[in-house]
Amino acid sequence: MNSDTIQQNPMLFKAAVCKLANRQGFLAHVFSVTFAGDVSPQRISRELGCTEDIALRLSMMRAPAATQDKFLRDIDMIVGATGVERTKLLEIVRQYQVLEAFGESDDAMLLAARDRLDHADE
Amino acid sequence: MDLHELNSLYSRLVSGDPTASADLIECLYGPLIGHAIKKHGKFGMDRDRAADLALDVLVSLIEHPNQYDPSKGNIFGYLCMAIDGDAINRGRDLGNRKQIFSAYVVEVQEIGGNTYETSPETRIDAMGILDKHLNEIVSEEGDMEVLRLILQEEREYEVYAAALQLTTRSADERAKEVKRRKDRIEKRLKRLKEKL
Numbered sequence: 001m002n003s004d005t006i007q008q009n010p011m012l013f014k015a016a017v018c019k020l021a022n023r024q025g026f027l028a029h030v031f032s033v034t035f036a037g038d039v040s041p042q043r044i045s046r047e048l049g050c051t052e053d054i055a056l057r058l059s060m061m062r063a064p065a066a067t068q069d070k071f072l073r074d075i076d077m078i079v080g081a082t083g084v085e086r087t088k089l090l091e092i093v094r095q096y097q098v099l100e101a102f103g104e105s106d107d108a109m110l111l112a113a114r115d116r117l118d119h120a121d122e
Numbered sequence: 123m124d125l126h127e128l129n130s131l132y133s134r135l136v137s138g139d140p141t142a143s144a145d146l147i148e149c150l151y152g153p154l155i156g157h158a159i160k161k162h163g164k165f166g167m168d169r170d171r172a173a174d175l176a177l178d179v180l181v182s183l184i185e186h187p188n189q190y191d192p193s194k195g196n197i198f199g200y201l202c203m204a205i206d207g208d209a210i211n212r213g214r215d216l217g218n219r220k221q222i223f224s225a226y227v228v229e230v231q232e233i234g235g236n237t238y239e240t241s242p243e244t245r246i247d248a249m250g251i252l253d254k255h256l257n258e259i260v261s262e263e264g265d266m267e268v269l270r271l272i273l274q275e276e277r278e279y280e281v282y283a284a285a286l287q288l289t290t291r292s293a294d295e296r297a298k299e300v301k302r303r304k305d306r307i308e309k310r311l312k313r314l315k316e317k318l
Contacts, residue, residue, distance in 0.1 A: 020177070
């Protein structure tokens with residue numbers, strides 16, 4: 001079976017990553033939320049200090065599992081396969097988790113806004 | 123990538139390896155797009171739609187790897203069948219009856235045994251005939267897809283099975299149901315031909 005690799009046809013996989021950005025469960029979605037919709041290989045490679053080919057490959061990987069026992073295992077596997085910095089990847093995934101948690105609750109956002117106003121009044 | 127490597131990739135997927143999805147997409151995305159265009163291009167499948175379908179079936183496998191049964195064939199074949207089924211269903215949803223009618227124009231000629239060039243008037247007649255008598259050929263969900271495949275001269279029963287969404291049944295049950303549905307449509311086509 002002849003298939004183009006990411007290196008041979010990055011445009012093909014760039015398009016795939018854009019589609020995966022809307023699918024929860026993929027790192028493309030994590031990056032889309034964290035980088036305000038920018039899932040370009042340039043942005044991801046800059047944020048994670050990797051090549052653009054690695055950025056594309058990374059985006060097509062599954063997001064780390066939510067359960068504690070599998071989360072770190074998944075992070076290690078992703079780091080092992082791509083060579084990206086562990087701390088940077090962890091930071092981005094944590095950021096995503098916070099943004100998703102806020103995104104699910106409108107009340108959380110309102111509460112945060114009210115707290116800031118209260119401090120301003122004092 | 124050979125079959126052995128594909129099987130190994132599948133095992134990684136099942137075991138929950140988060141990196142396996144990237145390898146699977148890299149390996150199969152392009153070939154699946156190629157399959158979709160080659161098989162369904164004459165029915166209006168363009169590259170964008172092919173890419174959507176290819177990614178849909180890959181994501182479905184990645185999210186639900188246990189849906190694929192390795193004992194029933196290789197992964198690439200399984201994904202191609204899934205694409206074929208989706209393509210036919212989407213074609214039905216997008217209302218490609220016109221394409222089925224166009225295919226039927228050829229059938230009418232062959233049934234008649236005529237070899238003359240089809241005039242535009244005859245084409246219109248054939249479409250009119252099918253439009254008028256379609257309810258004599260299709261009566262339940264899936265019949266339109268079976269009719270289309272018969273007119274495409276599709277021989278693989280697994281493609282019919284995918285179109286009829288029989289993939290969860292055993293191979294014997296799939297073959298039996300496909301035969302039953304095909305025989306019924308072909309009988310109706312023959313009856314229509316005799317009537318006309």
